[in-house]
Amino acid sequence: MSLTTPLSQKFGLRMPILAGGLMWLADAEYVAACAHAGIMGFVTAASFPDPADLRAEIAKAHRLCGGKPFGVNVSMLPKLVPGEQTADIFKLIAQTGVDVVETSGRNPEEYMAQLKAQGTFVIHKVPSVRFAMKAQSIGVDMVAIVGAECGGHPGLDLIGTMVNNALALERLDIPFVIGGGIGHGAQIAAAIAMGASGVVMGTRLLVAEELNAHHGYKQALVDASERDTVLTMQSVRNTIRTLKNDTTTLVAQMEAENPEIGFEGLRPHVAGVIGRKAYETGDVSKGMLSAGHALGLTDRIEPMADIVTRLEMQADVAALRLRGASDAHS
Ligand SMILES: Cc1cc2nc3c(=O)[nH]c(=O)nc-3n(C[C@H](O)[C@H](O)[C@H](O)COP(=O)(O)O)c2cc1C
Structure with missing residues (x-):
């Protein structure tokens, strides 16, 4: 048994998990580890301020992923990616054969016409449902909503992940993934039971052997x-x-x-x-x-594929519990 959602089907993923952008860390090797483990990672554009370096990293990711999907994260905080460059970065991404982006930091409205025209699938990441509704109104394909528990920027509202999930189910028409504190497969099963197409994760994956860090x-x-x-x-x-x-x-x-x-x-x-x-x-x-x-759930350094296998097993047990198998433990 495995969790299948429109997200996992669209991108051919083993588990409906997006490995969100990681400043300085999400490089070609990281997204390749994700791809071979059956989830989808995002090369973080802001880590490669010289466009030639970003182009080379994307080419390397294509090589290492061997046809499996990956995307590029474009964090549009003015300090990380100066506004004037953003349109060029989106263009570069399309030219290099990447057709999915994770945007964050601010609303991508001014780039939506360009992104649609170049056929890019846009997953916009926001910290709460009110921003997700705005993103839906400007035509993004999917939103990622990360709650107060998340690593990085939880926004100013500090709404918890469970509440974000329930509100997203009630208020959104477009598909969404949920994040912030996700580190156990049972949470992934719960998110799907609450209408999410999957999850976005950061912290739990930082202990992957393949991550380029000490x-x-x-x-x-x-x-x-x-x-x-x-x-x-x-x-x-x-x-x-x-x-x-x-x-x-x-x-x-x-x-x-x-x-x-x-x-x-x-x-x-x-x-x-x-x-x-x-x-x-x-x-x-x-x-x-x-x-x-999710630091509470980073219990060992191990290959990305082993992390995903454990998440998958935990999610399967949780799904059994939902079906009334009360003796299912993990
Ligand atoms: C070390 C680290 C660096 C991150 N850098 C970025 C980034 O550059 N851009 C971005 O959009 N999100 C960034 N994030 C957020 C993640 O993509 C993801 O949304 C978040 O980690 C999910 O919450 P979790 O950490 O509880 O799993 C970062 C997160 C971490 C832990």
Whole structure:
């Protein structure tokens, strides 16, 4: 038995799981690991600011995926991808033979005509259902709604994943996937039972062997629990959930002492390059290292295919439970 949804059927996936964009981490090797494990990953465009590098990474992903699907994440935060470049990036994505994008950060409305014309399937990621309804109104193909539990940016509303899921079922007409704190197959079965076409995951997959990051970083995620994340940067309306460390303690203190500090005041501590170094060295004491409550479920470093196999088995057991098999445990 396996979970089949319109999402898994459309992209030929073993499990209806999207591995969302990961700044500095979701590269060709990561999406290939996803593809061969039967889920779909997204090369993160903002990690390759030089278009030639992005083009080369996509070509590499095509090679490594061997015909299995992958997409490109375009995080449209102005700081990551300057607005003027975004249209060119979408064009590059189509030219390089990728026909699915995960957009995030802000509304893709101004690019929808271009994306439709070039035949790109648009999955727009939002933190709550009110933004999903807006995305539906501008014609995106699917929305990914990530709740407060997520690693990275949970938005300002901080609505939990279960509530997002139920509201999406009630209010949306287009297909949606649900995310934020998903790390167990039972949650995937629950999301599908609640009308989702699948899930989007980040944190749970960071301990995949194939992820290009230092072993010490992954071990720190294994050792961490669901209680080891913290929300900061609320003062600059850019709330982020990251692994608790020296940087988050300092940033929280700076924001508490001076709510007017502004992004420039925080920049020396929150700059992405610091986090990138942690991925390279395994020293997780510094940097804003996005991670969510699913840290409670990152129990070992193992190949992506083994993670997906376990999620699949857990989802199957959950589906049995829904059918009244009360002795189904996992
Ligand atoms: C380390 C890390 C980096 C991320 N970077 C990005 C990014 O660059 N763009 C983006 O749209 N989402 C990014 N995300 C969010 C994920 O794509 C996904 O939506 C989120 O992790 C789902 O919640 P979960 O972590 O609880 O599974 C990141 C998440 C993590 C954990």
